[in-house]
Amino acid sequence: MNIFKKKTTPKDALRTSKREMAVATRGIEREITSLQLEEKRLVAEIKQTAKTGNEAATKILARQLVRLRQQITNLQGSRNHSYTGMKGATTAMVAMNKQMAPTKQAKVIKEFQKQSAQLDMTIEMMSEAIDETLDKDEAEEETEDLTNQVLDEIGVGVASQLSSAPKGRIATKTAAPTTVNNKNDSESTEVDDLERRLASLRRI
Secondary structure (H helix, E strand, C coil): CCCCCCCCCHHHHHHHHHHHHHHHHHHHHHHHHHHHHHHHHHHHHHHHHHHCCCHHHHHHHHHHHHHHHHHHHHHHHHHHHHHHHHHHHHHHHHHHHCCCCHHHHHHHHHHHHHHHHHHHHHHHHHHHHHHHHHHCCCCCHHHHHHHHHHHHHHCCCHHHHHHHHHHHHHHHHHHHHHHHHHHHHHHHHHHHHHHHHHHHHHHC
16 A cells, blocks of 8 residues: 555545546447447438348348337437536536545545436446347337338338339239230231131122
């Protein structure tokens, strides 16, 4: 133990805590920005896949988008709690600068420590929630509903593209008999015409 080390004052402790929260908040903001860029890329990929009529691949990508957006929402919640904690630290430091009574200082510090503990607990719970979300079965009904909502939301005829693709192929196959029928009708007309000509020759 260093007996010559300067004792940390409550004000120094608050300043350090505020700085640490600021660093953590910037880290969260960078992660949110990165995930939002990934979200845009994924939406574009979903639209492109939907145009090919591949429903299975489109829904897999849509489920990924659902999970990604849940992560973004959770991180935004963590960021908001960080802002609240930083605001509490600022309030406490202002109170310190006013040189309030020691008993009141102790009360302010205790309240800030309580907020910091709640912030740490909230961030931890959100982190666990993200992990649980990623581990959920993709086939569960709630996720399926969210997936369909996402497809409707990003739209541009995604649903119609998925449903119309196979119909187009079927329509192409059923079009062939029509051509055959037209050909048969044409041949029948030619036969009738020949028979009429032969009948005319017999009368002569």
